[in-house]
Amino acid sequence: MTVPLKSRFAPSPTGLIHFGNVRTALFNALLSRKEKGIFLLRIEDTDAARSRESFTQALQEDLKWLGLDWQEGEGIGGQFGPYRQSDRAGIYESHLRTLEEKERIYPCFCSSVELEVSRKVQAASGIPPRYSGKCAHLKADEIEAKKAQGLPHTLRFRMPRKESLDFEDLVRGKQHFSTDEIGDFIIRRSDGSFAFFYVNALDDALMQVTHVFRGEDHLTNTPRQIAILNALDLPIPQYGHISLIVDGNGAPLSKRSGSLAVQELKEMGYFPLAVNNYLARLGHNYQDNSLMDLDALSAAFSVENLGKAPARYDRSQLDYWQSQALQKADPPLLSSWLRESVSKWVPEKEIDAFASAIRDNILFPHDAEIWAEAIYAEKLPVSIEAMSILEETPAEFFRQASGCLSHDLDFKSFSQKVKEKTGAQGKKLFLPLRVALTGQTHGPEMPRILPLIGFERARHRLAQHVLNEDIC
Numbered sequence: 152m153t154v155p156l157k158s159r160f161a162p163s164p165t166g167l168i169h170f171g172n173v174r175t176a177l178f179n180a181l182l183s184r185k186e187k188g189i190f191l192l193r194i195e196d197t198d199a200a201r202s203r204e205s206f207t208q209a210l211q212e213d214l215k216w217l218g219l220d221w222q223e224g225e226g227i228g229g230q231f232g233p234y235r236q237s238d239r240a241g242i243y244e245s246h247l248r249t250l251e252e253k254e255r256i257y258p259c260f261c262s263s264v265e266l267e268v269s270r271k272v273q274a275a276s277g278i279p280p281r282y283s284g285k286c287a288h289l290k291a292d293e294i295e296a297k298k299a300q301g302l303p304h305t306l307r308f309r310m311p312r313k314e315s316l317d318f319e320d321l322v323r324g325k326q327h328f329s330t331d332e333i334g335d336f337i338i339r340r341s342d343g344s345f346a347f348f349y350v351n352a353l354d355d356a357l358m359q360v361t362h363v364f365r366g367e368d369h370l371t372n373t374p375r376q377i378a379i380l381n382a383l384d385l386p387i388p389q390y391g392h393i394s395l396i397v398d399g400n401g402a403p404l405s406k407r408s409g410s411l412a413v414q415e416l417k418e419m420g421y422f423p424l425a426v427n428n429y430l431a432r433l434g435h436n437y438q439d440n441s442l443m444d445l446d447a448l449s450a451a452f453s454v455e456n457l458g459k460a461p462a463r464y465d466r467s468q469l470d471y472w473q474s475q476a477l478q479k480a481d482p483p484l485l486s487s488w489l490r491e492s493v494s495k496w497v498p499e500k501e502i503d504a505f506a507s508a509i510r511d512n513i514l515f516p517h518d519a520e521i522w523a524e525a526i527y528a529e530k531l532p533v534s535i536e537a538m539s540i541l542e543e544t545p546a547e548f549f550r551q552a553s554g555c556l557s558h559d560l561d562f563k564s565f566s567q568k569v570k571e572k573t574g575a576q577g578k579k580l581f582l583p584l585r586v587a588l589t590g591q592t593h594g595p596e597m598p599r600i601l602p603l604i605g606f607e608r609a610r611h612r613l614a615q616h617v618l619n620e621d622i623c
């Protein structure tokens with residue numbers, strides 16, 4: 152029986168998830184979806200001081216909002232749980248005992264000051280910093296004596312000497328590391344907490360994860376993780392280190408340079424479909440440039456199309472996908488998306504017609520407010536440009552227009568009649584009509600919004616300019 156492909160997302164719940172980590176989740180989800188495998192969610196909450204339950208909850212909501220459902224892990228369960236690292240201490244301890252029996256770990260009593268001095272000395276002689284090996288060969292009685300003195304100790308993983316650690320990265324190809332350059336590293340801190348290298352690698356192996364896409368910032372962790380898994384005779388997943396997302400200056404994308412949390416995107420009114428289409432193309436090349444749902448994105452997802460170069464964040468591209476998603480949104484989705492922003496003006500029974508009339512003129516729900524007012528407000532707000540058009544247009548034009556309005560509210564025949572009556576044409580015809588009827592010089596197509604403005608309101612708006620002029 153072949154083992155099913157299993158990919159995973161393993162976030163640390165120390166903050167809201169942003170573009171970078173959600174794109175990692177997306178690539179892992181697309182791969183498992185394509186291969187009909189399993190997508191697993193593991194919560195890496197070993198940093199007790201910074202992890203928050205609220206972030207654990209928020210990230211699950213974010214994944215669900217994007218449609219990135221997982222089939223195993225947090226909140227669902229599965230054969231290899233628990234799926235929160237904070238619940239797995241017993242598992243980590245038992246594998247430490249195996250490593251101890253195999254003499255692959257040892258207690259290290261070096262203080263942080265000692266380690267710092269050693270690092271500085273190495274740096275001064277141009278040697279890459281690595282552990283000196285001072286505690287690597289302590290005898291059992293020396294260890295006991297130090298423990299009896301109450302000296303705190305970490306546990307260090309004993310790296311094999313003079314070996315090379317090679318692996319084939321799914322994205323970056325052949326990777327070569329030398330064990331001597333890495334040196335022995337800490338896998339359990341003196342406070343009893345476990346290092347990332349250890350628990351992350353162990354969990355992937357025990358949960359039978361076969362594929363790991365993660366940020367390229369983790370690339371140098373991989374040889375350490377492979378060494379741990381080798382020492383435990385555990386299977387090694389295939390790693391793929393995806394390029395980082397950078398800002399316009401080539402610096403890693405940060406909050407300051409425009410990175411947004413998924414929750415912010417949601418609050419702003421981005422469609423999940425737009426976010427997925429944007430992120431899927433950030434570092435992955437698709438031949439097809441049309442808007443694709445998750446099935447299509449996963450069917451066309453391919454490891455070969457993942458780029459090694461940093462992926463540049465471009466908000467205008469995200470907005471392009473938003474406009475695409477907006478065009479494709481069906482009426483119920485569109486209406487529920489903007490209802491809250493416009494319910495003050497738009498009657499519920501007209502919300503579908505309103506939404507479809509203005510969809511080409513908006514990108515976000517709050518953009519709809521101006522058109523809701525332009526159509527429904529009793530007291531019409533008039534823009535400055537619109538005001539000057541009104542001033543330039545003779546009252547007679549509006550008097551005639553008002554008389555041409557009929558109950559069918561067919562804008563084409565209405566404007567044709569006004570043209571015949573006033574002789575105005577082109578911009579001189581359409582602009583004053585639009586301005587008088589909506590208070591704006593541009594906006595949704597008049598044939599679509601005149602029926603929503605309605606006969607009474609439209610006539611009142613046209614007549615108002617006749618009166619104003621007469622009073623002057």
Ligand code: GLU
Binds near residue numbers: 161351364365366369
């Ligand atoms: N918890 C780690 C992180 O959020 C996971 C890294 C990995 O995917 O292996 O960076």
